[in-house]
Amino acid sequence: MAPTFSFPKGGVHPPEAKAYTEHLTVEPLPLPDEIDLILSQHIGAPCVPTVAKKQEIGEGALVGTVEKGLGVPLHSPVSGTVKAVGNCVHPIRVSAPAITIKVDKEAAPIVWQQSSWEHLDAQALLGKIKDGGIIGIGGAGFPTHVKLKPPADAKIDTLILNGAECEPYITADHRTMVEQTDKIVEGARILLTVLGINTCVIAIETNKPDAIGAMSEAVAARPADGMDISVAALSVKYPTGSEKQLIQAITGRKVPAMALPSAVGVVVHNVSTTKAVYDAVVLDKPLLEKVVTVSGGGIERPANLLVKVGTRISDIASFCGGVNERCERVVLGGPMMGFAVSTLAVPITKTTSSILFLREDEIDTRPLSACIRCGWCLDACPMGLEPKEAGIYVEAGRAEDTAQFGVFDCFECGSCAFVCPAKRPLVQFIRLAKMKAKRS
């Protein structure tokens, strides 16, 4: 047994609950009647629509552009007619600017032509990645081309592909690694070429032995390219897929607070993002669709689906046999970091990895009580923070004074709230603390 990698401080072991979907092949979702493309798909400036109402558009057509602030273009994943350029429901902001498209189900799907990329230089490859609208689809949604252009003074030596997928339930990256193995390896070679480096580590948690096996075989079977690509097994512990924890586990380096991974010479990309990079560079295919895990005890037929960006949850739920009466809560994203949604009209975005339909026995709805200072959150926090103090300060109306407890280091993994015996919503407290502390 090869050694496994892990991070030393904090972390928790929530029930994995991946058995629902980990062996299910990704199946394409039939085209829905309508889709909603939210113009702000990710961190950074929202897109400006380039289409007008009633305009006919083809699959892959540009529908939104943005030049400033970390923006990437937005493409239509379907052929159809623009029904409205207005608003749609948003999981967090309630309502958000969006383009609604009526889908033409009769249009022939585009066949994306393969082309070789080896002759292209880093600049040309970067251009293709940006024009393809590629962002980190593992969750955070940071534009991929920005990550690939580290500051001039940073000496990058290692690329890490994140296949940890440490959130319970989600198996989207897992299935992508098993089914699209060669494309991920090819994508890794593209990323290494763009970065001008040689070393790539593909990090996968040991609860996905088939993915580790498939990736190892594909890495070994690739043509001789002089690159040093390897697969590393991670111990199963949440949140080992967090960027800073992953870098520490693999390289032993600690990314300083408020700094990016490039400060320690590392760039991290998700494995599914790497597959999207392959699509954008080799097939000239923009980011149009997403593997989404539909899971939980509240849905009739859990599945891994290939879904067009903008598809509403209601269409996905009815394809999966509908929501059963025991479903208590619908969560967009994983159970640890995701958001509960109040309506199935919400469309998925480029960063949606899962939709969970959770039963009462899969969630905890007991009311919160006072903090008894047990200190379990201090043990669980991978960043060495004091969630309990931040929570007590927020409750006492002193959210502005919480910077001393390191709230800005918090990446909201939810480990503290998971272990809290008083069921305190510590992540929500810290979000509030960050907002108020930033303002003061």
Place this chain on the structure above:
Amino acid sequence: MWTVFGCLVPPLLLSVFVFGVQVLFIAAVSVLSCMAVEAASQKMLGRPLTYLDGSAALTGMLLAFVIPPGVPILMPALGAVMAIYIGKHLMGGLGYNIFNPALLARAFLLATFPVAMTSAWLPPITDGAIFTYLSGIDGMTTATPLAVLKDQGMAAFIERFGEPRDIYMSFFLGWRPGCIGETSGLLVVLGGLYLMYRRYITWHIPVSVIGSIAILTWIFGGESLFGGDPLLAVLSGGALLGAFYMATCYVTSPTMRSAQLVYGVGIGALTVLIRLKGGYPEGICYAILLMNPLSPVLDTWFKPKRFAPPLRGEQ
């Protein structure tokens, strides 16, 4: 909290077996009156009613454990008012009390009813006892071993309770006079180990309290330096009960593991100081009460190690 409560049931049952059935009445009065005072306090202060969450019941059980078995039945009820209403709810309620409520009530009762609290000891019932080798002891022994040791010295102690070697076993198993909960070191330790196994408590506080009591007694507790009896010191009085169940109280102890070690050593040192130089035979109750208010201070001195400092001195 009901789990901790459950861990206290075996020592209680042994105490009933050793001292008689009135122990059960005292414990019941203590637990029920704590729950009643909790409900009344919450009603009065307009707080949500949580008297069934196990917190008040646990305080009641611990209160019964730190009073002698022969006290009048209303004393634990009075203690409950002190523990729950004044010690807990007037301090801000669950999570905000500075002092351990059960020990605060014991200190209050000790100051208010000094005679009952220091002389209402019952002798262990020896008829049909399984520990027949102790039957030579005077059946009317009514002073705690530590009090005899303190007031009359080692010779009287040995005359009363036998060679230390013999009494280790009887103390450990619970056959001796004392407060309701401090009879059997074995059952207290087993309960504490179970709480550690379930990860409700960690080793830091119990080990530092017991370790410092043992080491300091060994050094200073005898007629010459390094002549004390550490094992006797740990097994007698409420040392084990205090180390596993009182000092580990989440609310009144520091949260950082490093701070907990300092806190535990502080309790151990104060305990030995009071036992050897103070006016009381037993010191762990006051030692814990004296360290309780230092917990917030320790928590500001000991901070978790942040993942990595920011570059260039940014916040």
